[in-house]
Amino acid sequence: MDRRKFLSSSLLASGLMINPNEIFSEAYRKENLKKFPRQLEYNMDGDWKEFHLTVDIDVHEPAYGMKYHTLLFNNQLPGPEIRVNKGDKVRVYFHNNTILNHTIHWHGLHTPWRMDGVPFVNQFPVMPNNTFVYEFVAEPTGTHFYHCHWGTVMHMQAGMYGSFIIEDPDDPIKKRFPYDREYVMVYSAHDVNFIREEMNRMLYRMKERSYLMKNGRYNSERWDTFDSIEDFENAVNKGYKPPYLVNRRAPADLPQPNWFTINGKSYPYAPELFIKEGEKIRVRLINAGNVAYYLHLHGHDFWQVADDGRPLPDPNQANTIPLMPGKTNDIIIEGNNRGIWTFHDHDTRKVTNNGVYPGGTLTTLVYEDLPPEERDVVKYSGNINLKKMAEQGHKLPFDGGTLPKYPLDE
Numbered sequence: 001m002d003r004r005k006f007l008s009s010s011l012l013a014s015g016l017m018i019n020p021n022e023i024f025s026e027a028y029r030k031e032n033l034k035k036f037p038r039q040l041e042y043n044m045d046g047d048w049k050e051f052h053l054t055v056d057i058d059v060h061e062p063a064y065g066m067k068y069h070t071l072l073f074n075n076q077l078p079g080p081e082i083r084v085n086k087g088d089k090v091r092v093y094f095h096n097n098t099i100l101n102h103t104i105h106w107h108g109l110h111t112p113w114r115m116d117g118v119p120f121v122n123q124f125p126v127m128p129n130n131t132f133v134y135e136f137v138a139e140p141t142g143t144h145f146y147h148c149h150w151g152t153v154m155h156m157q158a159g160m161y162g163s164f165i166i167e168d169p170d171d172p173i174k175k176r177f178p179y180d181r182e183y184v185m186v187y188s189a190h191d192v193n194f195i196r197e198e199m200n201r202m203l204y205r206m207k208e209r210s211y212l213m214k215n216g217r218y219n220s221e222r223w224d225t226f227d228s229i230e231d232f233e234n235a236v237n238k239g240y241k242p243p244y245l246v247n248r249r250a251p252a253d254l255p256q257p258n259w260f261t262i263n264g265k266s267y268p269y270a271p272e273l274f275i276k277e278g279e280k281i282r283v284r285l286i287n288a289g290n291v292a293y294y295l296h297l298h299g300h301d302f303w304q305v306a307d308d309g310r311p312l313p314d315p316n317q318a319n320t321i322p323l324m325p326g327k328t329n330d331i332i333i334e335g336n337n338r339g340i341w342t343f344h345d346h347d348t349r350k351v352t353n354n355g356v357y358p359g360g361t362l363t364t365l366v367y368e369d370l371p372p373e374e375r376d377v378v379k380y381s382g383n384i385n386l387k388k389m390a391e392q393g394h395k396l397p398f399d400g401g402t403l404p405k406y407p408l409d410e
């Protein structure tokens with residue numbers, strides 16, 4: 001295999017397509033499908049659907065060459081998708097393989113309160129090498145998610161989140177907008193420097209606590225937990241230092257995200273939406289991060305059909321939708337204006353990778369059946385100079401006269 005062939009095949013394997021025509025290839029679409037959450041398999045125990053989630057520390061790569069250590073559910077970012085039917089009995093075994101504490105909160109679900117996953121509000125944290133069993137009935141229907149609720153400022157942006165979809169056999173959205181396929185896009189924002197520093201700090205604290213527990217020297221002050229406000233105030237008077245005095249964090253020290261992702265990937269690796277002319281697609285948008293997105297689709301007015309999983313009785317049309325932290329919104333896109341269209345955050349800070357544009361949550365809606373002749377940028381372009389160059393037989397800067405798909409300049 002010559003060097004050029006080797007390069008193109010290894011790029012294919014990594015998912016980066018330099019040649020603009022590759023975006024229309026079967027291989028590209030196959031690679032793109034892998035960028036959507038994988039459904040978690042379950043076993044039946046009586047009428048319970050049993051799932052297993054683990055948490056480990058592993059390396060993640062939002063864009064080629066950018067690697068960092070983070071927390072991962074089942075070694076995936078986002079965590080695997082749990083998809084069940086309305087009313088299903090769900091049992092999730094959560095195994096903690098790290099030496100940090102964690103919990104799982106089922107965001108948007110109506111679980112019994114003991115299953116809500118908030119440490120010291122309704123459960124003890126799931127400690128290192130421990131397993132917690134969550135049990136609930138799946139309700140309400142729609143697009144939801146799950147995330148860690150321990151050290152949330154860090155753990156949630158680190159990677160401890162995943163989609164949770166509850167299907168309705170009588171879905172009014174499906175009835176009104178019979179769609180052909182659907183996509184799940186989980187947005188998040190990550191300050192990878194903060195994640196690294198915080199993870200080191202927490203590992204240190206956990207080690208100290210484990211040591212004290214083993215030696216019977218554990219006490220509530222070490223856990224920063226108290227039975228009452230009075231106990232807490234007495235401890236402070238006797239010299240106990242609450243975390244906000246030990247570890248002062250000014251707003252500038254709070255996470256300043258420098259990586260913005262869809263399903264854990266940043267442009268040019270973010271998943272793309274494929275559509276065909278005349279087709280309808282459903283896109284489930286989930287914001288599992290700590291910044292707001294204002295998602296804007298070019299060339300179309302999509303339908304807003306669900307808010308926090310709830311079908312809207314009167315769907316409205318828009319081309320820009322705010323996706324606030326903690327929210328989910330479902331949209332239906334109708335394939336009625338063929339082409340390659342940008343779908344991006346209009347707060348342009350979030351279409352950057354480590355401060356460099358283009359990056360982040362920049363992606364496209366691609367008509368996969370776009371006729372090859374329409375991909376010709378010269379013939380249909382208003383660029384007079386390029387047309388003249390082509391007519392005079394000059395070699396054009398783009399392969400085959402089609403647009404370069406991935407410009408990485410500023």
Ligand SMILES: [Cu+2]
Nearest residue numbers: 102148150155
């Ligand atoms: Cu966690």
